[in-house]
Amino acid sequence: MRLVLLGPPGAGKGTQAAILSEKLGVPHISTGDLFRANIGEGTPLGLEAKSYIDAGKLVPTDVTARMVESRLAEADAREGFLLDGFPRTVEQAELLAGMLEKSGHELDGVVQFKVAEDVVVERMLARGRADDNEETIRTRLGVYRDETAPLIDHYADVIIPIEAEGSVEEINARTMAALEK
Numbered sequence: 454m455r456l457v458l459l460g461p462p463g464a465g466k467g468t469q470a471a472i473l474s475e476k477l478g479v480p481h482i483s484t485g486d487l488f489r490a491n492i493g494e495g496t497p498l499g500l501e502a503k504s505y506i507d508a509g510k511l512v513p514t515d516v517t518a519r520m521v522e523s524r525l526a527e528a529d530a531r532e533g534f535l536l537d538g539f540p541r542t543v544e545q546a547e548l549l550a551g552m553l554e555k556s557g558h559e560l561d562g563v564v565q566f567k568v569a570e571d572v573v574v575e576r577m578l579a580r581g582r583a584d585d586n587e588e589t590i591r592t593r594l595g596v597y598r599d600e601t602a603p604l605i606d607h608y609a610d611v612i613i614p615i616e617a618e619g620s621v622e623e624i625n626a627r628t629m630a631a632l633e634k
Contacts, residue, residue, distance in 0.1 A: 460566030
């Protein structure tokens with residue numbers, strides 16, 4: 454199963470991805486983890502990404518896309534994956550479609566974890582991270598909304614909306630039921 458996971462920061466994507474990865478037998482591929490791994494291993498792509506990060510800039514789409522493409526080519530991802538953090542824009546969605554087309558595949562779906570902003574703020578404040586204050590969180594939610602709304606339209610035919618409020622188990626049960634349809 455080849456899935457993209459969408460949802461605002463604090464929607465529980467990482468938590469659900471870990472459970473889904475085990476249940477579906479496919480790797481959870483997070484762009485954050487990819488960046489850390491490539492930078493940590495000192496790969497050419499990692500060094501390139503690090504130069505942007507060190508300069509306080511966003512890593513360009515082409516660098517991120519090359520990391521994702523390289524990861525999708527690994528043996529454990531041949532039968533499927535859960536992509537988290539990519540694509541973030543319609544341009545990236547089109548790059549992903551091209552990558553999959555080259556290998557004769559397409560996405561099986563885009564799981565959209567839907568959660569009220571106030572619930573996200575509450576969850577993120579409860580994590581107690583130094584950089585998580587209400588203003589920062591609401592700014593990040595605004596950026597997510599602006600960047601992701603066009604993606605939701607782009608993927609309208611394959612969106613699988615999931616109500617992401619409730620216990621981890623309830624959300625996972627809803628997700629598994631939706632994927633089995």
